[in-house]
Amino acid sequence: MKNSTEWSPRGIGEQILRTASRGPNGAAGIYGRSVAGAALRWFAMGRSGRRVLLTAAHHANEWITAPLLMRFAGELAAGTWPGALDDTRVWFAPLVNPDGVNLVTGQLTSGSLYENAQSIAAQFPQVPFPDGWKANIRGVDLNLQYPAGWEEAKKIKYAAGWDRPAPRDYVGSAPLCAPESRALYRLTKRVSPDLVIALHTQGRVIYWRYLDLEPPGAQACGEALAAASGYTLEDTPYASGYAGYKDWFVLEYDRPGYTVECGEGENPLPYSDFDSIYPDVRALLAQAVLGC
Numbered sequence: 001m002k003n004s005t006e007w008s009p010r011g012i013g014e015q016i017l018r019t020a021s022r023g024p025n026g027a028a029g030i031y032g033r034s035v036a037g038a039a040l041r042w043f044a045m046g047r048s049g050r051r052v053l054l055t056a057a058h059h060a061n062e063w064i065t066a067p068l069l070m071r072f073a074g075e076l077a078a079g080t081w082p083g084a085l086d087d088t089r090v091w092f093a094p095l096v097n098p099d100g101v102n103l104v105t106g107q108l109t110s111g112s113l114y115e116n117a118q119s120i121a122a123q124f125p126q127v128p129f130p131d132g133w134k135a136n137i138r139g140v141d142l143n144l145q146y147p148a149g150w151e152e153a154k155k156i157k158y159a160a161g162w163d164r165p166a167p168r169d170y171v172g173s174a175p176l177c178a179p180e181s182r183a184l185y186r187l188t189k190r191v192s193p194d195l196v197i198a199l200h201t202q203g204r205v206i207y208w209r210y211l212d213l214e215p216p217g218a219q220a221c222g223e224a225l226a227a228a229s230g231y232t233l234e235d236t237p238y239a240s241g242y243a244g245y246k247d248w249f250v251l252e253y254d255r256p257g258y259t260v261e262c263g264e265g266e267n268p269l270p271y272s273d274f275d276s277i278y279p280d281v282r283a284l285l286a287q288a289v290l291g292c
């Protein structure tokens with residue numbers, strides 16, 4: 001078992017309030033509820049002007065991205081980059097999939113939602129349970145839920161055998177049917193960001209395009225993010241090239257959106273990897289906030 005109990009979503013609400021209250025013009029709130037009723041929390045800091053939205057933990061067994069993003073937010077709030085928030089406002093949605101993260105980190109081990117997840121997992125014995133779980137607690141992959149080539153994603157994933165609720169890669173019965181994805185979609189519409197980044201693990205890669213769409217400035221910004229972090233800027237592979245959050249954002253807004261695969265290894269990356277992953281992610285996020 002590579003599960004870690006060194007970090008869990010339990011304290012994140014308090015951590016969010018503390019972080020937001022330290023940052024200039026800090027604000028925090030709830031943008032929706034998960035399947036299990038957990039609060040989906042956002043917070044923001046900085047003055048008006050350029051708008052950046054940073055998200056983490058769409059995927060349950062990529063939960064280490066949530067503490068990575070929170071560490072960065074704490075540093076940003078503390079004024080580590082002077083002037084960074086003078087004409088930029090940064091929004092955070094650090095835990096897109098709280099129920100799935102509870103499952104993978106061993107915080108959810110009983111009850112009807114757990115038992116349902118267990119019986120879904122039993123149909124896919126090739127995926128370790130709960131370590132291989134990426135989906136929300138109902139078996140919908142939250143990063144295959146967005147209205148950007150969803151039918152295409154469905155075709156690809158169904159053909160690969162992910163044609164019903166599953167630990168990963170099931171697109172759901174319709175776009176935005178999962179409350180967690182629908183809530184983030186609405187939050188994004190409310191914020192209308194100039195730039196979004198979705199943190200995932202793993203591979204040390206930055207994905208930037210949707211199909212052949214290249215928003216103005218997206219390549220140059222992607223190259224700057226790559227230079228800052230040492231990660232590689234790449235095109236999204238065909239099999240995962242649809243219905244993701246950044247896909248929808250690029251299609252909807254024609255503005256730069258990135259999926260960043262943090263760290264290296266097998267998911268879930270153990271919490272002991274945190275210190276070795278953070279410096280590159282920190283540099284990448286700072287670059288995104290300071291302007292590409």
Ligand SMILES: [Zn+2]
Binds near residue numbers: 062143200
């Ligand atoms: Zn992912």
